[in-house]
Amino acid sequence: MGKTWRVAAAGLALALFAAGCSETEEKAEPQAGASVSPAGSVQPEGKGTAGGAGFKKFDPPVTFTQNKINTEGTVYQPGDSLENNGYTRWLQNDLGIIVKPKWITPNLETDVQKLNIGAASGGLPDVIGAEAPVLGNLAQQGVLTPLNDLIEKHGSPLLKHVIELAQKDAKGKLFSPFTIDGKIYAFPKMIDRMAYWSTNWIRKDLLEELGKPVPATLAEMEEVLAAYKGKYPNGTGMVLDKDMLGVDLLTQAFDAQPKKWRLDGDGKVIYGSIQPQMKEALVKLHDWYAKGYINREFIAKNNDNTISDLTSGNTLTWTNGQWWNVYFPFPDMWKNVPKANMAALPTLKGDNGKRSVIIDTVSNYGVAINKSYKQPEVIIALYNMQLDSLYRSNEVIRKELAGKYEFKYPVTALQTPLNPTEKNASLFKYSYGQPGWGWFNDFPDNDANAWGFQGRLGSEAVNRLERIAAALQKGSKDGLNASEVNDYDGLSAEPQRPNAFQSVLSTWLEREKGSYVSANVYPGVPTPAMTQKKAYLDKLEAETFARIIMGQEPAAAFDKFVDSWKKGGGDDITKEINAWYQANK
Known part of the structure; x- marks a missing residue:
């Protein structure tokens, strides 16, 4: 594979781990997948089945630490917390991965202070989320693991395909904030294409x-x-x-x-x-x-x-x-x-x-792997499985990967309500197929506090808005899923809002086709x-x-x-x- 693909692949994987998902430029050839052996190491799986039926759970469980920011006002389901919620339980129950906070801070500024102290004392977490200047300094100090080869070796065909799509959305710049001498040192947080445009x-x-x-x-x-x-x-x-x-x-x-x-x-x-x-x-x-x-x-x-x-x-x-x-x-x-x-x-x-x-097509925030962490393939395995869950109901991606990748999780309809109450929380414990924000319905505050990647492909966000815009024009919610209906109702709440929304969406779509945009x-x-x-x-x-x-x-x-x-x-x-x-x- 060419250098461009390798660089992009590494960057993408991180993007999703920190916030949601990523992308790459050239098409990767179908590759052998990865499964997790009982010993906890990632081993080659049969061609095109990575993340599929052969993807085993880590047994015994593996653990990594991560710095986390828990802002004031963050909402969880009754009895849940940043450290124990639907997402963390899924990690442990389905993947055999236990995530522990190295520390929890109330804001980015405090988190950066602790990262600086940790860097000086050797007390950094295994997985590090931070902005590009902080991660750049750590990379130059030799503290971080380069991701290029790691993703190429352990990334599933689904992960590599999402990388391609994400890199296209980002106009080839997805990993630039975290690239030094051709090596990717962090997974950039994905941002929706709609956020590119002022x-x-x-x-x-x-x-x-x-x-x-x-x-x-x-x-x-x-x-x-x-x-x-x-x-x-x-x-x-x-x-x-x-x-x-x-x-x-x-x-x-x-x-x-x-x-x-x-x-x-x-x-x-x-x-x-x-x-x-x-x-x-x-x-x-x-x-x-x-x-x-x-x-x-x-x-x-x-x-x-x-x-x-x-x-x-x-x-x-x-x-x-x-x-x-x-x-x-x-x-x-x-x-x-x-x-x-x-x-x-x-x-x-x-x-x-x-x-x-x-x-600017990418976020300045990314997630990196501490070089001292001895099982970095665990993070890629997590990402493989997370994407499997996230994209299992995406008909376009399933079609594009037909014959190259077998999804582990079955297609599921979106579960409602989006924010379940205490009495039905157990019924909607996991909603892996949820479009839009997040993977789980029991995250009322969307996926901002997931330990893994946040965000989705920018093209998905734009396509979703197009569906809502078309529905607003028709004055009918028919064909929208529950999440889209929620946004439809919000955009209809004031009579002036739909026209303004239609106007800005049309402007984006015109720019998307424009040769004057770089x-x-x-x-x-x-x-x-x-x-x-x-x-x-x-x-x-x-x-x-x-x-x-x-x-x-x-x-x-x-x-x-x-x-x-x-x-x-x-x-x-x-x-x-x-x-x-x-x-x-």
Whole structure:
């Protein structure tokens, strides 16, 4: 198998262990599966049967420790806890795997502190969940187990197929945050494709009032902003905050990509914030600011402040939003302005008819295996079985793997209710086939606290939303499963919500087909120069851009910024990232 597959495979497996599931690029050849011998070691199984009927339980049971975060307000079924619930019981009863917390913390910050202490004292857990900077440091210290060969040897055909699908969803970048010198050191937490997209929203009711269509180009957006400012001089046309989130409404029309790493025409990795088109975009942002289209006090506003402006009905747009804005904060706006009709803006085209979007397709959080843990194949076995349970009722995947893989668990219909009460909890103890969030109905708080991988293939989430959208259009729940009916009811709870949801879904699907969309080339482990210089360079960038937008400095300040960025460590970072790219592309 090629290097690309091996790298992707390793990364995917981890992704699911931490949160839900992962993906890879090239198709893997059908391989021998894996079963667990009574001695507890993973042994080759017959061709195409890994995870199938021959997949045995670990006997005697095996144990690993893991760091866990248990946030305030987490809900469990009566009598259950983070350490003892439907998921952990399944691990022990069906797989012979016992998971023990090395420690339990209330938040990520405390967890990182304990990880740092554990690294210094040799007291790390067997399985380590953390963000890329922490895992990157551990990998460079030689503390973590590379996963490439481990997944290739012990991964089931199902696992490798899911890797392929996940890598496709992630535009080939699934494992980048945890790859060093071609070796994967963590399973990235999977994120749904719908979470890739930041969404710029606009008040369609105001557009109708102004006699304007939803703008598709930068020029049309300017016309709308001018018309809105003329009628509502105290309103905000384009929302920014002190972090300048939302500038992509304009920058994407200039092919300017602040804070993103991209390829130039020669195949070299370059930083978007220092390119000439970023200067052009800043000039236009200043022009809009001077004309009053952008909130004048943006430099002093955080996200909460801009939410207040939105909910009061005093804004035309809501920038850097997400699809779930239909649940928050739009309902608070609809209480004050019931007529507000929110529509997702398309990616605006510039004067040359072009546009560009660069997205982060993977999570910065992953799960790694401590090099001192002597049975790392246990983690892969867990993942094999977990995927078998998770995808057993997926007709598409079953068809794609026909003749190559035999599922251990039978196809089952989704059990209801989704959140069983105490009196029927035993009846719905296990619901392995549950679509959407989680594997078990006895996780009212979804699968966020499962000891294994969380999340699903991003394509599944999008397909699921498409089914719900189609049902909303028909006004009928027929054909939806219980989980989808639950979301259908939520989206129907307010009359303004279905249209906003349909609008944002249509925008995603249009982007999915767009050749103007690419993945951030380097969403990776912080390089040595990044560790030393990035905080300073980010501060320099934010302050310079804000001053240019507000007119406190001329556009020529951008050129000085580029020079300072390069000399202040940017050139060193760029050199390191290009070396990484050449080693891992």
